[in-house]
Amino acid sequence: MIKVEHLSFTYASKKAIYSDLNFTTVDGRLNCIIGKNGVGKSTIFDMLAGLVKPQSGTISPLLASSEIIYQMQGVPMLMTATGQNVLDIFRDLNPGAQRTDDFLTTIYQENVVNLLDEKFRDMSGGERRLLIIYAMCTLKRSLYLFDEPTSGLDPVSARKILNLLSDLATCSQVIFTSHNLFELKNMPCHVIFIANRRCIFQGNYEDLMQRYAEDDPVQAFVDALKQDQSVS
Template structure:
């Protein structure tokens, strides 16, 4: 059974102008489902709908076979964790305080996190490579470190699905690779299901090269143009039609492993 299913979903801030229309797909356990497409095609708006922020004008969303609208906040948190594209650092909480917030849904009333919840947060920090960061002030972290903390917070939630909106948008090359390595580990070793919106098409190839079950949904002008593996969807022809660019694909054979990639060549507009 699909963990997440969208059935003929449509949404618009103005009822006479839809941002996306008639979106249907299913996300299966233990896969990465990448949503790609040009700026303004509706990726983030679609992610916000999956998170329950946007109420669809038409269609339904099901999580674990239950309609999203029927889930209470605590139940929703058990199914879906979220890593935002950006985050404003306002108060100098410790890193551990931020990560343990992933267990808020499991804390009753005005209670405080117990020792087991704090231990779970420490384990998540270890899993994203931030052992020893627990007492650091999160307002003093670099962008890459902060993104890893937010992934640790989502991991602490122990949800079955993790939704990431442009998780490497503001990161340098090294931290982008670290995030992709963690995503690979989460799927292969933890069996997590990932829904990820991204502008970086080679990230889908990275996952495919790493033998992570990966599918891509190509959005354009509020519609899904194609769904399939990265190799099936990210091609010279689709990039020409959707992104209006000329591109070429290639492979490397480093360390005895073949890896596929795509390179943009020129703008066709």
């Protein structure tokens, strides 16, 4: 569990991102941060990873960088590298501390083994993303941060990645960001909704739908923003 209390952060341009941000993650399941573009989801990750410091407030525990994997949206990779080269690169970054969980073996056999001899340039977007995230999951860490890991992927590829992260969450703390609320349905997930420089909701997907009396997650997203603005 990670507890964020009374966090404030303002960029040098004087743009205030957070004024009193409070939320708590849960153990044993995925944690998903949602919010409009520009709300500062990546800034939260930067603070959790210790890349930037808030002006006030606390994050506890604040883990050392050696305990964190942080997947940013763009992971540069040589187009001529093979799938095996990619796995070797990530493995060399963390010698002697590899995960060997059963769920990784299943993903490897069903999806990764077919990519070992294929060039990165010849893989689809979904295959590249799954390979990179699989490689990151093999590194043994306490906290995993994934910034929009399913962005632009077809539903099948997205679900494979979310299932992988969901299994990982039973072993370590996993937090990811997303804009697609449809993919959270039927996923064991703790939702953290950020708007107007603070957290306006946290709970599971069903709680979010029930609070705003919606079956449509997009409309629930819109309604949540409207109601928050009306009481701000």
